[in-house]
Amino acid sequence: MFAIDYEDLGTPAPVEEAGPVTVEIDGKPVTVPAGTSVMRAAALAGTGVPKLCATDTLKAFGSCRMCLVEIEGRKGYPASCTTTVAPGMKIRTQSEKLAQLRRGVLDLYLSEHPLDPAGARTELRDVVETVGLTQTSYGPRPAREPMPRDESNPYFTFDPEQCIVCSRCVRACDEVQGTFALTVQGRGLQSKIAASQDDPFLESECVSCGACVEACPTTALMEKSLIRLGQPEHAVTTTCAYCGVGCSFKAEVRGDGAATEVVRMVPSRDGHANHGHACVKGRFAYGYATHADRVLKPMIRKSIRDEWREVSWDEAIGYAASELRRIQAKYGRDSVGGITSSRCTNEETFLVQKMVRAAFGNNNVDTCARVCHSPTGYGLKSTIGESAGTQAFTSVAKADVMMVVGANPTDGHPVFASQMKQRLRQGAKLIVLDPRAIGLVRSPHIAADVHLQLKPGTNVAMLNAIAHVIVTEGLTQDDYVASRCEPESYQLWKELIAAERNSPEAMEAVTGVPADFVRRAARLYAAGPNSAIYYGLGVTEHSQGSTAVMALANIAMVTGNLGREGVGVNPLRGQNNxxxxxxxxxxxxxxxxxxxxxxxVVRGTFEREWGVGLQAEPGLRISNMFEAALDGTFRGMYVQGEDFVQSDPNTHHVTRAMESLECLIVQDLFLNETAKFAHVFLPGSSFLEKDGTFTNAERRISRVRKIMPPKAGYEDWQVTMLLSAALGYPMSYRHPSEIMEEIARLTPTFAGVTYEKIDRLGSIQWPCNDAAPEGTPTMHVHQFVRGKGKFCLTEYVPTSERSTSRFPLILTTGRVLTQYNVGAQTRRTDNVIWHSEDLLEIHPHDAEVRGISDGDWVGLTSRAGETVLRAKVTERIAPGVVYTTFHFPETNANVVTTENSDWATNCPEYKVTAVEVVLVNQKDAWRKRTAEERAMPRPARRRTRDPAPA
Amino acid sequence: MNIDLLVKMANEISAYFASEPDPEQAAKDVAAHLRRYWEPRMRRQIIAYYEERRGAGLSELALRGVGLLAAAETANTPPL
Incomplete structure (x- = not known):
């Protein structure tokens, strides 16, 4: 069932809008774009045509025969969903004959699927009421073997007895999601919907995106939360708090105030990023927000070996502020700092950095983006002048070639992956650069044209080899380069790239990829005509992460693939903000x-706005803070919504740094791994409990709207204000919209952004200013933001992390569809049914020589540390490479990752760690040892559970 | 801070700028990067190491870059 406040128009808008066409529907003139269906035209005119198999997210199908109409001059009764408007067409949607036909068709449906008078409101029930048929004329249905309900999926049920086999679920899976997990099995009265080979949903290829559930016009596919909680009462539009796609959702709720319950999340069909689609995390995995593990009372303790003590907000804030001031008095102004979170809103992150700069009096502020996409900022700023992706997601619909580098969109950015797959099924070409056979390499109706399965750590070598082919084979767009780029930097870069050492043949030994594959990929990308690059952390999280980003921008510039739709360089951001x-x-x-x-000049504008002098020197990065903590010059830290003990590399090193702090203040939903080292815990608020904005990977600013009051009493921005006031620097915002007003005053790219405008337009892509008052979907259209594009030199410099006889394998890391980053959210949902532990993927050859079988416990050791986890033997990974995720603290994969980092930004080199893998017989002993190595004393937390807001 | 780590970082920065064909420009680029992105105590420490230990372990380009940084710090040249 689609959203409660949504009016379905039956069929999608025409893809290519042509001139207007005027028709007459039930005597009223209606003007719509050419290509519009009669059904949609009628709906736009306010005349609903009964329908069952049609919905406006799916192509017209024409099977249910409920939407028949009469068209003057035409024989018969055409289906309005599959008939497009023509000039002067005269259509009747209501007549005695049409009513008779519809009753007859509906009679047949009801003969097989009698309506439960007390059942839920569905589209089928609406049609029954519209048509006016109360019961079937066919009498009792013949007895037959009842079809069992499938309850296997944790989030939805499938009751085949209620299924009218309209195929909407099958088509949603095919057209919208692109998984092709469902089919209609059997014929005639025996036909039924089947998942995979008639498997239970949970065991099938279904990825639980929920598109089928939303498309279902009956109660056959239903959210379990809807069954459990009942019909929602109203809906609030907000933005998902998971990945960087930033899907818009209708949160459908019951009750109000503290009693508000989310019944279900339904993706907004007018959402500019997701267009009505969602994934298993965004649609279903929001239960963490009400999980019993939420900590709702502030807590303090003198020592990390003491028990926590629940205190009032006043006491917690007062203690935190006094400790920060004590530390600064003792060790100096620069001995404290703060961390903003990419999970929090723009307004919250703005306030944290403001507090650090204005109240702490230094620039020791950093963000968890440091450990993911900081090289994107450096690389894109250096080459094209702006630290952001160049396109809107919709641009992919005009791409002829996609080059996906170090990203796994079907798992990490699944809703955008569905958009990519739609375009690939239309014939766009696909190049994948990844050590692992990601989902896009081969999936239903999609196969990568070239998969460059390079060795981890050799991105720059590979990109230089691709550029070498483009330059030496004359595939460059010289006019574009001449008019838009710096000639000097181009000449230098061209000489470097054309050198024989960068040829695919010379780089073959480095990358492990046959030269002819590289040449094919380069020619394909250069041929375009619209070639788009999409990349992820497999590019940035390397010692040459920034160089690789620059290499991508260089390739796009030299082939003229920037500045219009269908092209671009697009970082797929990991977290929501x-x-x-x-x-x-x-x-x-x-x-x-x-x-x-x-x-x-810039600093002066901030000093005037904030009424305080600001430092002119750069502050410490996260990794610098750890080092400074260990040498005793950094002693206090405020961390909002970040768990670097689990997420940052070389865990032992991080925990030693944390132990040396005299005051660590953690603000979070849960007592996470970092909080084990904290002295003050301030309860955070989930995305359901606050107002603000998120900015997604396409620079789209979308509203986060408060669904319910904060469970701990304060929204996160309010907590920062309390702390700042206690430090003697009060702030006086009454609502996040006022923070955005300040952001707009101080930030040229946000100058035109207001909450009113976001509400009016739905979302805004920055830059939004006088030159682009409604935002900028495509950047660098006439020239690059920096003026002339700069070709930065990208000599390949091998990482110092190499495989050795002691550590002969290379570990690379990533994430899976159903879990998210450190798992703080998804581990506290039913998503654990799909992925309840981190697994180590290992090639059959590497497994065999070590005596490892699928499912065995294995020890994973690097020079930094060791952990234990189960092996998954698979050919998805190349020989010599192993892969794991970092979702579970029990595994804590970052125990083994090292301190290596990007030369420019110190983004950790998560993707390359030399390791050895051994079969473990004494799993518990291993786990105990590794746990003891990393664990601090963990005294029981003394607190009384009070779920009520403070 | 751990001076070995600072030396490693300076060498990695220099390894990137080493492809600049003009050696003087390469050294300037290294110095500018350190000035622009390193917090003052890190800069003070690498400069002290350069002056007291002659920058042992720093690559040739890193040495020249830190030398320029030291001069810029003395002259209080802005990083932009």
Whole structure:
């Protein structure tokens, strides 16, 4: 069932809008774009035509025969969903004959599927009421073997007895999601919907995106939450708090105030990023927000070996502020700092960095984006002038070639992956650069044209080899380069790239990829005509992460693939607000909009607005803070919504740094791994409990709207204000909209952004200013933001992390569809049914020589540490490479990752760690040892559970 | 801070700028990067190491870059 406040128009809008066509529907003139269906035209005119198999997210199907109409001059009764308007067409949607036909068709449906008078409101029930048929004329249905209900999926049920086999679920799975997990099995009265080979949903290929559930016009496919909680009462539009796609959702709720319950999340069909689609995390995995593990009372303790003590907000804030001031008095102004979170809103991250700069009096602020996409900021700023992706997601619909580099969209960005797959099924070409056979390499109706399965750590070598082919085979767009790029930098880069050492043949030994594959990929990309690059952390999280980003931008510039739809360089951001947290000035060297703190003009605008003098020197990055903590010059830290003990590399090193802090303040939903080292815990608020905005990977600013009051009493931005006031720097915002007003005053790319405008337009892609008052979907259209594009030199420099006889394998890391980052949210949902532990993927050859079978416990050791987990033997990974996720603290994969980092930004080199894998017989002993190595004393938390808001 | 780590970082920065064909420009680029992105105590430490230990372990380009950084710090040249 689609959203309660949504009016379904029956069929999608025409893809290519042509001139207007005027028709007459039931005597009223209606003007619509050419290509519009009669059904949609009627709906737009306010005349609903009964329908069962049609919905406006799916192509017209014409099977249910409920939407028949009469058209003057035409024989018969055409289906309005499959008939497009023509000039002068005269249509009747209501007549005695049509009513008779519809009753007859509906009679047949009801003969097989009698309606439960007390059943839920569905589209079928609406049609029954519209047509006016109360019961079937066919009498009792012949007895037959009842079809069992499938309850296997944790989030929805499938009751085949209620299924009218309209195929909407099958088509949603095919057309919208692109998984092709469902089919109609059997014929005639025996036909039924089947998942995979008639498997239970849970065991099938279904990815639980929920598109089928939403498409179902009956109660056959239904959310379990809807069954459990009943019909929602109203809906609030908000933005998902998982990945960087930033899907818009209708949160359908019951009750109000503290008693508000989310019945279900339904993706907004007018959502500009997701267009009515969702994934298993966004649609279903929101239960963490009400999980019993939520900590709802502030807590303090003198020592991390003491028990926590629940205190009032006043006491917690007062203690935190006094400790920070004590530390600064003892160790100096620069001995404290703060961390913003890419999971929090723009307004919250802006306030944290403001508090650090204005109240702490230094620039020791950093963000968790440091460990994911900081090289994107550096690389794109250096080459094309702006630290952001160049396109809207919809641009992919005009791409002829996609080059996916170090990203796994079907798992990490599934809703955008569905958009990519739609375009690939239309014939776009696909190049994949990844050590692992990601989902896009081969999936139903999609196969990569070239998969460059390179060795981890060799991205720059590979990209240089691709560029070498483009340059030496004359595939460059010289006019584009001449008019839009710096000639000097181009000449230098061209000479470097054309050198024989960068040829695919010379790089073959480095990358492990046959030269002819590389040449094919380069020619394909250069041929376009519209070639688009999409990349992820498999590019950035390397010692040459920034160089690789620059290499991507160089390739796009030299082939003229920037500045229009269908092309571009597009970072797929991992978390919901990575882009926003970077935009908001979370890095220690720059204010909002990426302006260096040493710029006296920029700094002056902030000093005047904030009424305080600001430092002109860059502050400490996260990894610098750890080092400074270990050498005793950094002693206090405020961390909002970040768990770096689990997420940052070389866990032992991080925990030693944490132990040396005199005051660690953690603000979070849960007592996470970092909180084990904290002295003050401030309860956070979930995305359901606050107002604000997120900025997604396409620079799209979308509203987060409060669904319910904060369970701990305060929204996160309010907590930062309390702390700042206690430090003697009060802030006086009454609502996040006022914070956005300040952001707009201080940030040129946000100058035109207001809540009113976001509400009016639905969302805004920055830059939004006088030159682009409604935002900028495509950047660098006439020229690059920096003026002329700069070809930065990208010599390949091998990482110092190499496989050795002691550590002969290379570990690379990633994430899976159903879990998210450190798992703080998804581990507290039913998503654990799909993925309840981190697994180590290992090639059959590497497994065999070590005596490892699928499912065995294995020890994973690097020079940094060791852990134990189960093996998954698979050919998805190349020989010599192993792969795991980092979702579970029990495994804590970052125990083994090292301190290596990107030369420019210190983004950790998560993707390359030399390791050895051994079969483990004494799993518990291994796990005990590794746990003891990393664990601090964990005294029981003394607190009384009070779920009521403070 | 751990001076070995600072030396490693300086060398990695220099390894990137080493492909700049003009050696003087390469050294300037290294110095500018350190000035622009390193917090003052890190800069002070690498400069002290450069002056007291002659920058042992720093690559040739890193040495020249830190030398320029030291001069810029003395002259209080802005990083932009």
């Amino acid at each position: 990575v882009q926003g947290s970077c935009d908001m000035g979370s890095f220690p060297h720059e204010f909002s909009a990426y302006r260096h703190v040493s710029d006296p």
